C-alpha cells in the first residue's frame with residue numbers, strides 16, 4: 001500500500017503572536033515551529049498502517065521554503081519512508097492554489113490513500129483535502145475520527161456537532177484527519193538516526209492562481225483581566241446576580 | 251441582479267439553526283445588492299415541510315431535493331447538484347461552518363475550481379470583491395481576506411449571523427439531483443446522535459464544560475444537570491476528559507477540538523491550558539469554577555468561583571433552575 005501525507009509547518013500555538021510590520025504575517029522571531037497538529041495525527045495513522053501490514057510506503061509532502069525540510073525530517077524520524085519538499089518561498093493563503101501544487105505532485109504517485117489534516121491550525125482554511133481529491137478525481141472523506149482500511153474500502157467515522165456519521169468509500173481515496181484517531185509519536189533516537197539516510201527530494205512547486213488574498217492580520221481585542229467573585233457555594237447567589245444583571249446571559 | 255444561495259443544513263429530518271443563519275446572511279446580501287435568496291433544502295421525502303421556516307427567514311425560493319438516498323448526508327450528489335446550479339450564475343453561496351458545511355463547501359469550491367472563505371465571522375460585499383474575516387492561529391489572530399471568486403463561497407461561523415425573521419414568498423421548487431444519488435462513491439451509512447449531547451456544541455448559546463476536576467465520568471452528571479437547567483446549553487469537555495473516554499471526542503473544545511464562542515461558557519474543574527483556551531477564549535462571558543485559585547482559567551474568567559465543583563455545581567444548578575422558573 002502506498003500512502004501519502006500532506007504536512008504543513010506551522011508556529012507553535014502556545015506562543016504569544018505579534019503581527020509583522022507587513023501587516024500580513026506574524027513576527028516569527030522567537031517562535032518555535034512544528035507540524036500542524038492534525039498532520040501529525042495523519043502521519044501517525046499512515047505509519048501505523050504500514051507497520052500493521054509489515055509492508056507499504058509512506059511519503060510525506062510539504063509545500064514551503066527550505067525550513068519545511070526540518071518538519072519533513074521529523075515525519076521521517078517518526079517512521080515515514082520518503083519525503084518531498086515542494087519548494088515555494090512566498091507564503092500562499094489561497095487553499096486552491098496550494099492544493100493545485102500538491103495535486104500535481106500526487107497525481108502520478110500511484111497512491112492508494114492520501115491523508116491531510118482536517119485543517120491547518122494556522123490558517124484554518126479546512127479545504128486542502130477536498131481540493132486535492134477533486135483535482136485528482138478521487139473520493140474524499142473529511143474530518144474523520146476513526147479509520148479502517150480493508151479489502152480496498154475505507155470505513156470512517158466523522159464527529160458532527162452532537163452526532164456522528166459512519167462513512168465508506170473505495171480506494172484510492174483522500175481522507176482528512178480529525179482529533180481522536182491517533183497522537184503523533186515522539187521520534188525515537190533510532191528513528192532520528194534512520195531519518196538522516198532517508199530520501200528527501202526537493203522540487204519546484206506548481207502553485208495555482210490566487211483569488212483568495214490575505215490583506216491584513218489583527219490581534220483580537222484583549223479580554224478584561226479575570227475576576228474571582230468568591231469561594232465555594234456561598235458565591236453562587238452573587239454569580240447568578242452577575243449573570244442576570246451584568247452579563248445578561250441568564 | 252445575481253441571486254444568493256443559502257444551503258440550509260438538516261440532520262435526521264430536522265432543520266438545524268445553522269440552516270436559518272445561512273438564509274439570514276443571504277437575505278442581508280440580497281437586500282444590499284439586489285437579487286433573490288434561494289434556499290436549498292435536501293433530505294428524505296418529507297423534508298419540504300421545513301420550507302415555510304426558510305421562507306419566514308427570507309427565502310424568495312426554496313429549492314427542495316427529496317430522495318431516500320438523502321436520508322443521510324450524500325456529499326457527492328449534493329455537490330454535483332449545487333455546482334451545476336451555481337454555474338447558472340449566482341453572486342454568492344452560504345454554508346454553515348459545521349462539519350457537514352465545511353465538507354460540502356470545499357467540495358463545491360473544488361468542483362467549480364474556486365477559492366472559498368472558511369469559518370467567516372464578518373463579510374462585506376462590494377463590486378466583485380468580498381472582504382471577509384476569519385479567525386486563525388487557534389483564534390488568536392483575525393485574518394482579513396479579500397475573496398475575488400464569483401460566486402463567493404462562504405462558510406459562516408455559528409452565531410456570526412443570528413436568524414432573523416423577514417418573511418418572503420418562499421416559492422417551493424423541486425431541485426433535481428445532477429447525478430444519481432444512489433450511485434455515488436462516498437456513502438454515509440449511519441447518522442446518529444451522540445449519547446448525552448442533546449444540544450449542538452456549535453450552536454448552543456451556553457456551554458457547560460467539564461475537565462479532569464470532575465474526577466470520574468459519572469460526575470459529568472453534574473455538568474449535564476447544569477446544562478439542562480439552562481435549557482439552551484450544550485456540554486463540552488477538555489482533551490484530558492475525551493482522552494480518558496469520559497466523553498466523545500466531538501465534545502472536545504480547544505486547539506484540536508471545536509472552536510466555540512457562546513454567550514456563556516462555564517468551565518468546571520478545568521485548569522485552562524493554553525490549548526483549551528484556544529477553543530473558547532472568544533466566548534462572550536466566561537465563568538470558571540476551580541478549587542485552585544492559581545488555575546490559569548481564572549485569568550480569562552469574567553466570574554470565578556474558587557471551590558469544589560462537587561459542592562458548587564448542584565447549588566448553581568438549583569439557582570439557575572429557580573431563575574428559569576421565574577422565581
Ligand SMILES: Cc1cc2nc3c(=O)[nH]c(=O)nc-3n(C[C@H](O)[C@H](O)[C@H](O)COP(=O)(O)OP(=O)(O)OC[C@H]3O[C@@H](n4cnc5c(N)ncnc54)[C@H](O)[C@@H]3O)c2cc1C
Nearest residue numbers: 461462463488489490504505506507519521526541558559
Ligand atoms: C498538541 C496538543 C493539543 C491539545 N489540544 C487540546 C484541546 O483541543 N482541548 C483541550 O482541552 N486540551 C488540549 N490539549 C491538552 C491540554 O494541554 C491540557 O492537558 C488539558 O486541557 C487539561 O484538561 P483539564 O483542564 O481537564 O485537566 P487538568 O489540567 O488536569 O486540570 C484539572 C483542574 O481541575 C481542578 N480541580 C481538581 N479537582 C477539583 C474539584 N473537586 N473542584 C474544582 N476543581 C478541581 C484542578 O485544580 C485543575 O485546575 C492539547 C495538548 C496538546 C499537547
Ligand SMILES: Nc1ncnc2c1ncn2[C@@H]1O[C@H](COP(=O)(O)O)[C@@H](O)[C@H]1O
Nearest residue numbers: 006007063116117119120125126127128
Ligand atoms: N503548505 C502545505 N504543505 C503541505 N500540506 C499542506 C500545506 N497546506 C495545507 N496542507 C494540508 O492541508 C491540510 C488542511 O489545510 P488547510 O486547508 O489550509 O486548513 C493540512 O492539514 C495539510 O495536510
